[in-house]
Amino acid sequence: MREVAVLGVAMTKFGVSDKTNLEMFAEAGLEAISKSSLNPKDIQALFFGNCLGDFEEGQLHMAPFAHAELGLPTGAPATRFESACATATVAIRHAALLVGAGIYDVVLAGGTERAAGMGTPLATRTFAMACQAHHESSAGITFPGVFAMAAHMYAHKYGIALSELKRHMAEVAVKNHYHGSLNPKAHFRKPITVDTVLNSMMVADPLQLFDCCPFSDGAAALVLAEANKARELVEKPVFIAGTGQASAGSLYLQRDLTRIKAREEASRQAFSQAGIGPQDVQVVELHDCFTIAEILALEAMGFYGFGSAYKSASSRETYLGGKLVVNPSGGLKAKGHPIGATGAAQVTEIVEQLRGECGERQVNGARVGMVDTLGGDFGTVCNIILRV
Amino acid sequence: MIMEYKLTYNQFMQGLEQEKLLGLVCNGCGAATCPPLGVCRACGGQELRVAEMSGVGTLRTFTVVRVAPEGRTPPYVVAMVELDEGPWVMGNLEGLPLDQSNMDIIGKKVKVGSRRVQTKLPVQENQRSLTFHLI
Numbered sequence: 463m464r465e466v467a468v469l470g471v472a473m474t475k476f477g478v479s480d481k482t483n484l485e486m487f488a489e490a491g492l493e494a495i496s497k498s499s500l501n502p503k504d505i506q507a508l509f510f511g512n513c514l515g516d517f518e519e520g521q522l523h524m525a526p527f528a529h530a531e532l533g534l535p536t537g538a539p540a541t542r543f544e545s546a547c548a549t550a551t552v553a554i555r556h557a558a559l560l561v562g563a564g565i566y567d568v569v570l571a572g573g574t575e576r577a578a579g580m581g582t583p584l585a586t587r588t589f590a591m592a593c594q595a596h597h598e599s600s601a602g603i604t605f606p607g608v609f610a611m612a613a614h615m616y617a618h619k620y621g622i623a624l625s626e627l628k629r630h631m632a633e634v635a636v637k638n639h640y641h642g643s644l645n646p647k648a649h650f651r652k653p654i655t656v657d658t659v660l661n662s663m664m665v666a667d668p669l670q671l672f673d674c675c676p677f678s679d680g681a682a683a684l685v686l687a688e689a690n691k692a693r694e695l696v697e698k699p700v701f702i703a704g705t706g707q708a709s710a711g712s713l714y715l716q717r718d719l720t721r722i723k724a725r726e727e728a729s730r731q732a733f734s735q736a737g738i739g740p741q742d743v744q745v746v747e748l749h750d751c752f753t754i755a756e757i758l759a760l761e762a763m764g765f766y767g768f769g770s771a772y773k774s775a776s777s778r779e780t781y782l783g784g785k786l787v788v789n790p791s792g793g794l795k796a797k798g799h800p801i802g803a804t805g806a807a808q809v810t811e812i813v814e815q816l817r818g819e820c821g822e823r824q825v826n827g828a829r830v831g832m833v834d835t836l837g838g839d840f841g842t843v844c845n846i847i848l849r850v
Numbered sequence: 851m852i853m854e855y856k857l858t859y860n861q862f863m864q865g866l867e868q869e870k871l872l873g874l875v876c877n878g879c880g881a882a883t884c885p886p887l888g889v890c891r892a893c894g895g896q897e898l899r900v901a902e903m904s905g906v907g908t909l910r911t912f913t914v915v916r917v918a919p920e921g922r923t924p925p926y927v928v929a930m931v932e933l934d935e936g937p938w939v940m941g942n943l944e945g946l947p948l949d950q951s952n953m954d955i956i957g958k959k960v961k962v963g964s965r966r967v968q969t970k971l972p973v974q975e976n977q978r979s980l981t982f983h984l985i
Contacts, residue, residue: 602979604915666913
């Protein structure tokens with residue numbers, strides 16, 4: 463495999479947008495191409511992420527329209543990826559694999575989503591379509607509900623009083639909102655307190671509104687190229703050191719919801735390819751769709767032992783300045799979660815951190831960073847490790 | 851070799867309508883798979899026979915859904931149950947006041963039943979979901 467690097471990265475501001483999916487993606491895509499010292503005609507393929515364009519805008523088959531918005535050459539195929547919330551990460555991984563394999567030299571990857579535009583009832587319904595329709599969505603399970611069941615199981619399994627676990631979970635939200643307050647692109651830029659979380663409305667017991675990430679609109683995109691070409695084009699290429707992706711079935715097959723097996727396997731693949739371990743990573747953008755999700759992710763990737771990551775934010779170990787900075791962008795929780803764009807925004811943040819471009823939220827001395835994105839109810843996990 | 855799906859969704863639904871929780875038992879390793887899959891959930895074996903599950907299990911986790919998908923009326927309890935035969939299933943806990951649907955129910959024995967899928971959106975006539983009642 464050839465070495466692959468990231469060149470230009472870009473994301474729109476996440477939040478509520480009056481632009482269409484294609485307009486948002488055009489902004490991010492053109493900015494990423496321009497920052498790579500390239501023109502759209504130089505792009506050889508588009509790896510395009512979108513989940514719910516059919517419900518959001520009545521638009522399927524969005525990839526070729528995105529291709530046209532950017533003015534890509536007819537010979538550059540545009541393909542849509544869908545892996546629920548891991549959509550863009552999976553698109554980026556496949557882009558990296560095909561550049562690594564020598565099929566393409568320069569490609570664009572990313573995603574776009576208008577989740578906020580759907581409103582809560584339709585968004586809740588369409589997100590739940592990523593659960594198994596016949597045997598699980600039919601019981602009225604929701605995404606907050608999935609992680610709520612994981613939280614109850616976590617408290618029971620490790621013998622932690624639910625009220626104590628909830629305080630530690632709230633600290634995850636406080637941290638990520640604090641980080642988000644330092645990110646001009648974040649959906650929410652307001653710091654909160656533990657009481658903000660514990661006084662918010664109940665969504666799915668024990669998860670309250672501020673345990674949950676928002677439905678957001680936004681797009682993000684990045685250019686990937688063979689490493690030598692990247693060195694010619696940009697001053698600070700960031701290299702893909704390892705990737706991993708793994709799959710699991712319905713929750714009824716996964717059983718222990720505190721152990722996300724697809725993540726344990728995907729991160730193992732990524733660390734193995736990179737030839738490093740969790741101790742070598744300084745900054746992580748991980749899938750904190752709910753506060754408990756950050757705790758489960760830290761354990762599955764090996765940053766903490768099982769049953770011990772619930773204190774990670776309360777101890778401030780995962781804050782800016784801590785030993786492992788987790789979600790300096792604000793994460794899905796505060797930066798926002800336009801599902802088809804999320805993975806590309808996570809890669810954008812890690813690339814900018816490794817280039818030292820993050821201003822107030824810069825992780826000092828970051829040389830290795832990791833992206834973790836979970837799709838559906840633990841069915842897909844994709845990890846990407848990046849280094850300078 | 852022509853593969854014929856051993857226990858289809860429609861057959862599984864017909865079983866529920868007749869108050870039978872059907873599953874598959876692997877001729878190779880003996881594990882039960884419920885709801886059905888194309889292969890044994892434990893060993894991937896393809897030599898499977900249809901068998902009725904006891905319909906009794908242990909509640910492993912739950913949530914009270916208070917913000918529902920379009921078409922549903924909250925609040926309601928979603929739970930996961932480990933059947934006595936080993937498989938886990940998802941359904942709705944019924945017959946218990948919401949204020950008693952708390953951590954104390956984890957580990958309690960339940961009886962599994964079913965009901966028509968509860969939604970205002972159009973669904974096929976025969977679509978059912980599982981229900982759980984504390985024993």
